[in-house]
Amino acid sequence: GMLLRALSRALEQLGSALLCRRLLLPCLRVLIEILGPAPPAGTPAPLPPVDMAAWLRDPPGTHAAWCAAAARGVVTQQLSRGEAAAHRIGRNWRARGAGEPAAAGPPTNWLCELLLCPPSQPVREAGCALLLRLAAAGDGANGPALDLLDVLERAYLPRAVAAGGAVSAEFFDALRALLAPEPRRLFLVVRGALGRLCSLIGGEAARVQEQERADAGAPVDLSQGRVLRALAELLASLVAAPAIRARLRREGQLPTLLSALLAARGLVAQRTCHTEAAAATLERLLAAMHEESDGERAAFMAACVAAMREHAGAAAADAASFAARAGGGSESAVADPAAADGGVAAD
Numbered sequence: 272g273m274l275l276r277a278l279s280r281a282l283e284q285l286g287s288a289l290l291c292r293r294l295l296l297p298c299l300r301v302l303i304e305i306l307g308p309a310p311p312a313g314t315p316a317p318l319p320p321v322d323m324a325a326w327l328r329d330p331p332g333t334h335a336a337w338c339a340a341a342a343r344g345v346v347t348q349q350l351s352r353g354e355a356a357a358h359r360i361g362r363n364w365r366a367r368g369a370g371e372p373a374a375a376g377p378p379t380n381w382l383c384e385l386l387l388c389p390p391s392q393p394v395r396e397a398g399c400a401l402l403l404r405l406a407a408a409g410d411g412a413n414g415p416a417l418d419l420l421d422v423l424e425r426a427y428l429p430r431a432v433a434a435g436g437a438v439s440a441e442f443f444d445a446l447r448a449l450l451a452p453e454p455r456r457l458f459l460v461v462r463g464a465l466g467r468l469c470s471l472i473g474g475e476a477a478r479v480q481e482q483e484r485a486d487a488g489a490p491v492d493l494s495q496g497r498v499l500r501a502l503a504e505l506l507a508s509l510v511a512a513p514a515i516r517a518r519l520r521r522e523g524q525l526p527t528l529l530s531a532l533l534a535a536r537g538l539v540a541q542r543t544c545h546t547e548a549a550a551a552t553l554e555r556l557l558a559a560m561h562e563e564s565d566g567e568r569a570a571f572m573a574a575c576v577a578a579m580r581e582h583a584g585a586a587a588a589d590a591a592s593f594a595a596r597a598g599g600g601s602e603s604a605v606a607d608p609a610a611a612d613g614g615v616a617a618d
Contacts, residue, residue, distance in 0.1 A: 274298060282381050288390035299385070299397040306404040383419070383427050386442040387434055395441035402445055417458055420449050424464050432471050436497025436545075443501040447508070456509050460518065468506050469524040472553075475499045476531035483541040496546030499535065503552040516560055525560070526577055528553055533579070 281295035382405070385398025406416040423446055431439035450456050475498055482495075510516045519525075535550035 274301060278302075282384070285384060285388050286390060291388060291391040291394045296391065296394055296397060299394065299401055303397065303401055303404065306401070380422055380426070383422055386423075386445055387427065387430060387438060389434070389438055392441070395438075399441045399445040403448055406449060416449060416455065420446075420455055420459060421462060423449070424459055424462070424467070428467070429471065432475055432498050432502070436494045436501075439498060439501070443505070446505065450505075450508060453512075456511075457515075460509060460515055465506075465509065465515075465519050466522055466524065468502065468509070469519075469522075469527045472499065472502045472506065472531050473527040475502060476534040476549075479538065479541055479546065480534040483538055486540075491540060491543065493543055494545070495541045495543045496535070496538075496549055499531075500545045500549040500552070503531075503549045503556070507552050507556050510556065510560075520560060525557070528557060529575060530581060532557065 277294060278298040281290050281298060284290050285295075382398060382402050386395055386402070388394045388398065402419065406419055423442075427442065428446075431442040434442075450459070479496060479499060510519050532550055532553040535546050535553065538546050
């Protein structure tokens, strides 16, 4: 109880580096130790303890009824008052970590909030470890892994993109680890993740391109494109199956991905290893999407033409703007020597 109260107090002030270091991080490390080592991937969740004699004395003995009773905790072994309270607190804490409604306490989805804690990288790393332990320990039909994935992708992925690569690295590590089993990737696809992910890729590529246009003389940020790279790799992992690639084509996301590829390839001042890796990933992904049939190749070529026209128009507008600025400067430069010559002649 004292541990959870301290955790709740620390979660109310995630922006304080001092509280994160002195209070929140020790609480998280204790919780990780309580959960123990993470089980190997694919290990089923253990069944709850059952008092078999009591179960046999109280039919019905159908499997469905047993599962329902086990989920409610009514068939577990007799616990002391303190053990029952500990189990109840643990269930509420775990429900809050999975984003499920629970009694008053730490804020909903607090575990996901830890992954984007700005002032402390150790807190983000501990939150990632804790989230993966909870997902692995409860994996199964009713485990929190799918709920966590849904919350991370829908609510927190846009926030991770906005936070930038320095803060969101642990978030993307957790997301990649949760998406390792193929059924979880299919779950996100069915939930409409492809369209949202492509929109984020297009927006991030446009942001990087706009930053280069606005700050042409700014020093190169070596972390530029880190988020774009993570998003591209995430999309590539989702569309590894041919059926999912076909779904991506049907959703009409090719122009968005082509525009992102052209934006990444067109970088000069802001080109980094991350932007190059993102462009290479998008190029491989797009190359694998037009090898199915003649009709799909024709649609792919049409999307390429549309994307090239869009970028050609933007490049022409940038060139005209640059020429106008340069022309204004040249005219003033030419006028000044004339004035100077006139002054000399008058003298």
